Amino acid sequence: MANTKMVKEQKPQMSTIKGRLSWLWSEYSVIIAFIIIFIAASVLSPRFLDMNNQLNILMQVSIIGIVALGMTIVMLSGGIDLSVGSVLVLVGVVTVLALNATGSIWIALLTAFIVGSFAGFLNGVMVAKGRIASFIATLGMMAAARSIALYIAEGGSISGEVSGFTAIANNNLWIFDYPILIFLIMTILVYILMHKTRFGRHVYAIGSNEKAALLSAIRVDRIKIGVYSLAGLLVSIAAIIETSRLNSISSSSSGVQYELDAIAAVIIGGTRMTGGRGKIIGTFFGVLILGILNNMMNLMNVSPHLQGFVKGLIIIIAVVFQKRE
Amino acid sequence: MTKSPFMTMNNIDKSFNGVSVLKKVTFHVAQGEIHALLGENGAGKSTLMNILGGVHPFDNGSIQINGEEVKITNPRAAQEYGISFIHQELNVVSDLRVYENMFLGSEIRTRYGFLKVDEMCQKTNEILAKLGVDIDPKEYVRNLETSYKQLIEISKALLHKSKLIIMDEPTTSLAEHEVKRLFGLMNNLKQSGVSIIYISHKLKEIKEVCDRYTVLRDGELVGNGSMEEENLDTITKLMVGKSISQERLIQDHTFGSEVLEVNNLSSPGCFSNISFTLKKGEIAGFTGLAGDGRTELFESLFGYRKTYTGEIKINNQLIKIDHPRKAVKAGLGLVPKDRKENAIIKDLSVIHNMSLSSIGHFERVGFIQDKLEKERFQYYKEKLNIKVHNPRITIDKLSGGNQQKVIIAKWLEVDTDIIIFDNPTQGIDIGAKQEIYHQIVSLAEQGKAVIILSSEAPEILKICHQIYVMFQGEITARFKGEEVTEDEIMSYATGSKREAK
Structure with missing residues (x-):
């Protein structure tokens, strides 16, 4: 008896409509914002709701989406990873080389995973063991990884010579292209990792109060290295999709400003810059919001040169709203 | 004048x-x-x-x-x-x-x-x-x-x-x-x-x-x-003055075997030549003025600080502790002082703060089971009288006393042989203070070894079997709990008296 009474008590009690609304807003503001933008978009452009257009949006955000998942973990731990775009290119270039050299797709994939997570591991070691601010450490990695990619590809693009590699990004299951499915699966996996396992719990703890986390006997350094390695691994998955889609990667123009888009999605999704607070589901919708905005501006023929302005505005508005909490 | x-x-x-x-x-x-x-x-x-x-x-x-x-x-x-x-x-x-x-x-x-x-x-x-x-x-x-x-x-x-x-x-x-x-x-x-x-x-x-x-x-x-x-x-x-609640809360009982032995622990600028032993069921109090080095001493013992010399034996095993995790494995727990900075994770819920250091207790095949955590929290909620309606709210919404009880629950769940409490009643009201004293005493009665750090001499007098007074990083006096007065503690803590060592 007493037990059932307890359970009832624990449900959030919202006596007033106002209270209920403010609770909804604080917990799910990004979803509400998503719905508003979605409705606005469908009113502004009749073509927006078209199924093909919807799938197109998902397809276009899948790469940034996967990168943003890793970025979310890093930012929850209280850090930032500026190297994602450059590491993506480096992974792409090395993967194509491995593919062409061995002719094996599996070896190419393995190479991608190793290169990506190793770059992340190095970031993690610099941050955790070297006590370098994540902004600086990953800024260094950003410059270095891009440079190596440019050197290997001699500044140009390199293309795959093995048929079948393109299938990864261009095949589909029913109406869903593989990249969309990979993005959705990764979202679910990362969600489970962050909310149902001790790794996730420890990341939140470190991001919120590192000293208290250490005094709670959490292996802070190890978790941090894990965080950056995982972000690197997710980047390598994104790199595989990016490379497979066109069967080539450009060492100079691929992955440019991906870090900014990913950080934007994470911030719009409500994750706090200083760590400890945020949700994977928030990032998921943050990514979709950015995708819809891009799509809308294309549908409405907004000059591509102005699209950055709109994106910038949205990020700032998102942060201003979150500040009120 | x-x-x-x-x-x-x-x-x-x-x-x-x-x-x-x-x-x-x-x-x-x-x-x-x-x-x-x-x-x-x-x-x-x-x-x-x-x-x-x-x-x-x-x-x-x-x-x-x-x-x-x-x-x-x-x-x-x-x-x-x-x-x-x-x-x-x-x-x-x-x-x-x-x-x-x-x-x-x-x-x-x-x-x-x-x-x-x-x-x-x-x-x-x-x-x-x-x-x-x-x-x-x-x-x-x-x-x-x-x-x-x-x-x-x-x-x-x-x-x-x-x-x-x-x-x-x-x-x-x-x-x-x-x-x-x-x-x-x-x-x-x-x-x-x-x-x-x-x-x-x-x-x-x-x-x-x-x-x-x-x-x-x-x-x-x-x-x-x-x-x-x-x-x-x-x-x-x-x-x-004459403190009203001088009444000692502990009864003398026989102690168990020795669990902790510290020999000549020193860290330049913080503490020097610290030696003491601790038995099961014993409550040892360390007191002194601010800056006497006791916090640094026990942070070192707990592996948070690494630059110290000397030896630590736990259950007669010589051990080098360089990370809090090692300390916990060896059987040490620490409820730190300055709760806000050192103990609570303000963005985690009350339940998650409780389970943070013993997350393995709540895992099944690698996944944390919300239900197990919640049940365990209910147990501590009743045992420690934690006042919270919805334990899924973040811990910073609780009062200081209740936050402290959650942190104590966290370490009870880890269940170490030795528990160190640094300034356990800092910034909490008198009612909660009494509850915490009783918890600490009952821990000792269950056979845990307890160390309490506090600058409040009455607190130490109330619940400690053994009292160590520190001054400028050294132990200047050592008393049995019942045979010392607050004045005496004060005179050693202020450095006006020193025991010949």
Whole structure:
């Protein structure tokens, strides 16, 4: 008896409509914002709701989406990873080389995973063991990884010579292209990792109060290295999709400003810059919001040169709203 | 005293959230005297000084300066009345130069807004010369000794033509020769007609430098007078008084086997030559003044600090602890002081804070089971009387006492043989304090070894079998819990007595 009474008590009690609304807003503001933008978009452009257009949006955000998942973990731990775009290119270039050299797709994939997570591991070691601010450490990695990619590809693009590699990004299951499915699966996996396992719990703890986390006997350094390695691994998955889609990667123009888009999605999704607070589901919708905005501006023929302005505005508005909490 | 009172506080009342902190306190300071303000932690000294410094308003009473009633509503107003407050944590910016610190916020500028560096340096020199010290105004503060930083604050007070300087525990972080220098300076100031209120626990120093004293206890004025006429024992008695709840909560029971042995633990600048042993079922208390090194000692023992020498044996096994995780594995738990900074993870829920250090207890095939966590929390909620309706809210929404209970639950769940409590009742109300004492005692009765660090001697006396007093990083005395008085502890904690070792 007493037990059932307890359970009832624990449900959030919202006596007033106002209270209920403010609770909804604080917990799910990004979803509400998503719905508003979605409705606005469908009113502004009749073509927006078209199924093909919807799938197109998902397809276009899948790469940034996967990168943003890793970025979310890093930012929850209280850090930032500026190297994602450059590491993506480096992974792409090395993967194509491995593919062409061995002719094996599996070896190419393995190479991608190793290169990506190793770059992340190095970031993690610099941050955790070297006590370098994540902004600086990953800024260094950003410059270095891009440079190596440019050197290997001699500044140009390199293309795959093995048929079948393109299938990864261009095949589909029913109406869903593989990249969309990979993005959705990764979202679910990362969600489970962050909310149902001790790794996730420890990341939140470190991001919120590192000293208290250490005094709670959490292996802070190890978790941090894990965080950056995982972000690197997710980047390598994104790199595989990016490379497979066109069967080539450009060492100079691929992955440019991906870090900014990913950080934007994470911030719009409500994750706090200083760590400890945020949700994977928030990032998921943050990514979709950015995708819809891009799509809308294309549908409405907004000059591509102005699209950055709109994106910038949205990020700032998102942060201003979150500040009120 | 023939000197006219420069500043008088009459019948000051003050309460925080309905808890009365000051009751009709009257306090006056004459011109050109050094006045010691004494009392134990929580006696109301800081509140009284914060009222004088314009940090807190008072509820009833009045303040007079030079016989005129004044209203001090903020720190700036206090400064205008000639009152400067030098806090225990010095407010100097290490990365600025001496003169820049002196003029911080009141820089001398030209018509066009540029700084008049030469003029500021010259004025700084004048004041420093007046104080009889020789430092370059252009020196960076980070290159100076701590006492010079204090000096900069004093110079700043003089720059603002202060007539009354409040010094809160100025000597805690000073070496002996620095203390000498400070005292010389204080005497110079006194000669030039400046009054000083001196807050300190170190009675010997007070005897050396102060003219008069005022003692507060539990928010009330219990005595004042001239320093020359009293001896230190009388003053100590006044400070301690007859505590109402001196009653010891522990019964003597037989202890189990030895679980912890510490030999010659030293860490330069923090603590030196610490040796003690601890048995199952025993509660050992470590007490002393702020800065006595006990927190650093046990942070080292717990693996948070790594630069120490000496040996630690747990269950007769020599062990090197360099990470809190190793400490936990070896059987040590730590409820740290300064809950907000060191213990709670404010963005995690109450339940998740409870389970943080023993997450393995709630996992099945690698996944955390919400239901197990919740059930376990219910158990602790009842056992420790944690008041929370919805344990899924973040822990920062709870009161201090309830937060502390959650942290204790966290360590009970880890279930280590030895639990260290650093200042376990910091900032929590009396009811919760009692509950925590009873929890600690029952832990010992269950056979756990417990270590308590506290600067509140009554607390230590209440629940400890064995009491260690620390002073400047060393254990200066060791007592059985029932055979010592608060006065005695005080005299060892202030360094006025030392046990031959």
